[in-house]
Amino acid sequence: MSLKERINAANEEALRRIVAADPVLVDVAPAGDVIPGLEDRMILHSGPPVTWERMCGAQRGAVIGMCLFEGWAQDPAAAARMLAAGEIALEPNHHHGTVGPMAGTITRNMWVWVVENRAFGNRAFCRQVESFQQFGDHSPDALAGLEKWRDTWGPALGTAVRKMGGVPLKQLVARALLMGDEMHNRVVASSSLFANAVAPHLVVCGLPTEQVVSTLFYAGNHPFLFLGLSMAAAKASMDPVRGVEASTVVTAMARNGTEFGIQVSGLEGEWFTAPAPRVQGLLLPGWKEEDAGLDMGDSAITETVGWGGAALGGAPGILSFTGGTAEQALAFSRDMRGISTGLSPDYLMPALNFEGTAVGIDIRKVVHANLVPVIDTAIAHREPGHGIIGGGIVRPPMECFTKALARFAEKYQG
């Protein structure tokens, strides 16, 4: 069998695994209880590995926030000193079967969504999405949001989800895609459907009425409620694709605001990185181009399963967040087909006459077509201390893919 034939067969196997994934939300729980290897005085972060010294402003702000949230430091300056002194371990989420939005920071007392891929038995985790601390804002107000999630909403949702015996996500996501979600930055339909699915169970699981009502208000009005879920579902779907010998399928795209990194199935354990790119999009009122930080977050895991940029054609509502036209959104979805292994039989776009989204980004096709994936994303400030400042479209650096392909050739043509 030629190498080309080996690669094609390996990529078909990778595609089969992605398509077979059956992500089910099984719990909401403290990260320290569920994430393997998450220790005390450790902060998981988004993207490839990065040191405190090289961290961008927003991620620095976020890790400072976690030191305060955990009570390891009493003020931001003390936290920064601890971090500079190396007293807090910093590790990528992806090294722990986990993903996190934007700065992606997770510590033991941060409650996370727990998604099980029932087709393969593996679990993945993601923290809840909010618009402040994960963008680098470590103010008391920002931390109060994390505390409310830890003390009220997370425990209530966990109780309901366990009582339900889990919430199957595959069909819910499929329905949401028919409602104009793309599961990365537009998750209004999936959030709404999920809130309705949980609501009656919340009422009968013995929680105080005040907590039930607060959680119903929270879940029924959070436009990004489902993003943490879709990220965990995507991570749970992609992890069984890791380590398929000779596969050129991308298993992760992740950014820490300093570097963009990708991982590839047949090159398990390696990162291929390049400087993080700038996001092209719309800024919220009051912010200027020079305020924006660079691309950040593990959320591009959604693009690896055929959501996000691959599904933009079916989700033109997102254009009010990212800019661009409906025609461009359709073109993005078509572009993604040219660099992917196949089409999803489950995740369909009515605007494209119910064709499936492109699945299984292939580093060969990216390099040969000279076309990188499209990712839609939020924008953080370049300095610590701010919430979300905008949203837009970003393209990964081609360098990540050329480096990966060169390493692939080295390993397999060796």
Added chain:
Amino acid sequence: MSLKERINAANEEALRRIVAADPVLVDVAPAGDVIPGLEDRMILHSGPPVTWERMCGAQRGAVIGMCLFEGWAQDPAAAARMLAAGEIALEPNHHHGTVGPMAGTITRNMWVWVVENRAFGNRAFCRQVESFQQFGDHSPDALAGLEKWRDTWGPALGTAVRKMGGVPLKQLVARALLMGDEMHNRVVASSSLFANAVAPHLVVCGLPTEQVVSTLFYAGNHPFLFLGLSMAAAKASMDPVRGVEASTVVTAMARNGTEFGIQVSGLEGEWFTAPAPRVQGLLLPGWKEEDAGLDMGDSAITETVGWGGAALGGAPGILSFTGGTAEQALAFSRDMRGISTGLSPDYLMPALNFEGTAVGIDIRKVVHANLVPVIDTAIAHREPGHGIIGGGIVRPPMECFTKALARFAEKYQG
């Protein structure tokens, strides 16, 4: 001022009133308590006036069902005898400020959505949507659904809505249009958003837990939950447009399965009718073309406010129900502009780069362009006794518009 100038000014006023509408759900209540002139032994029905003798099979089945529901007859044969003997009054919903889906049947003990147009102070009503009795099925199972709505879900939703001080619908509909609803046969997003909005209030209004949980399951899983609401909202929005002197704007399109009728602002109180057309679309498995009844229901009131057919371009998800392609759906929305008075500033279609839907169908433009409105609709059986059998696209008979325009010329050119 020339007649043409008078008409243009009148239509601008009509458009202003449609756009200014502020529909708010204020109650869910027994029809007999709220609908003006709805008497005992009276059944309101969809479409223009029709006698028992001329009623189509599905509407006959539905009125028989209401006689059983109200306890006026003990079996279908006895009900049919009462109806044939003229013992039950039959009047159009539209003569009572009301609309109803498909057969549209409403009696005093049928609970209805009560929508107030807060910009003008008027109220409109619509019964709840289900898939059986309103299509002509009068079986015990079909009637059990009406009873559950009357005894459990309707009262619970009414209590919550009153506690909320009403649910504003304008913004909710605008959000749902961005999520691929068109507010006629695709209302999955609006239904989901409405269920989210009501849920926390349901929990704290003192109802038995069993009723709360049952209602949360019902509201959170009914794909047509919002259709009765969107119809009542459309009717409440259009009623202030009635009787604008010299306006050629259509205020209602309604069908009883025998005739299609329209009403026109400057010709208040008159109906312009023609034989009901056949629906082109998709039938559920097991049904054949010759099983299908003709076009039926008051639901085309949604098209008069710029939803339904006018919004199809933004709602390609509906094509799995109606058939057709995404390109045709976009073309329908563009077609509707050519026969309408203006574009909505509130109801936008992201797939058309956030352009507004066409509002204020003008009988002059319909006749001159030789282009009738597009309506998406469900399909009933031609005989009594069946639930929904399909869905599709229907075009009103041009004859309704030419008759109306001739009468308009007679009245205003004298």
